[in-house]
Amino acid sequence: MNSVAExxxxxxxxxxxxxxxEYRQMIDELLEQDKTTGDNHSEEMVHYTKMNVQRMNRLDKRVELMDSLVEELNELDENWIWLVLTEAWCGDAAQNIPALVKIANESENIDIKFILRDEHLNIMDEYLTNGGRSIPKLICLDADTFKEIGTWGPRPDAAQEKAMAWKNDEGISKEEWAKKLHKWYAKDRTHEFQSEFKKIMEEWRE
Structure with a gap:
């Protein structure tokens, strides 16, 4: 339990x-102005954001939850808030948020909400990954007490392991390891993500 974060x-x-x-609408409105979230509205960051909209559009249509995960969600009898720290330019956010939304929407007991990382660094800094402000970061809270139940992010464990290996490989550029990561996401089709969340749901309900 993270009492400071609470x-x-x-x-x-x-x-x-x-x-x-509202999150998606905000992104679309920013892109109409050639902007993204945060303070860096460079051509590169806007390009990332446009790619992420395409990723989210695709995943919104394609993600189907595994029966075993749906069964686990049906066992949930507590009311939760899922607070997600994110930014529009973040590729990992685009790859994972649509699946998070599908899971939350499957249960009447989960209310999923989004805040921007750079506007809430006091919260983000309570949930660092290896000392970094990695997103997306999901914080699961009891809807009545706001007590922290658990956290997840920024990637499925299988993706995180590969991403860190690629990132630390001096022979692989930043652009190359990012491409490798997105290829992993495309090939996996949220399978590892959903399998991981089935286990997480079991732990969080205990």
């Missing part, structure tokens, strides 16, 4: 957080 995730933060439709 103190910075206030009811106001939850109330002002975006739902998925």
């Amino acid at each position: 103190s910075v995730i206030t009811p106001e933060i939850i109330n002002e957080a975006m739902d998925y439709d």
Whole structure:
């Protein structure tokens, strides 16, 4: 349990957080102005964001939940808030958020909300990955008490292991390892993600 984080995730933060439709609409409106989230509106960052919209559009249509995961969701009798730290330019966010939304929408007991990392660094800094502000980061909270139940992110464990190996390989450029990672996502089709979340749901319900 992260007691410090519980103190910075206030009811106001939850109330002002975006739902998925609002998140997507915000991104579309920024792109119409050749902008993305955050302060860096370079051509490169806007390009990443456009690619991410295509990824999310594709996954919104294609992700189908495994029966075993749906069965696990049907066992949920607690009310949860899933607060997700994200940014529009983040490739891992685009690859994982649509599946998170599918899972949340499958259960009446899960309310998924989104906040931007760079606007909430006090929260982000309570959930670092290997010392870095990696996103997406999901924080599961009890909807009544805001008590932290668990966290997930920024990638499925199988993807994280490969990504770190590629990143630390001096023979692979940043662009190359990013391409390798997105190829992994495309080939996996959220299978590892869903298998991991079935186990996570079991742990969080205990």
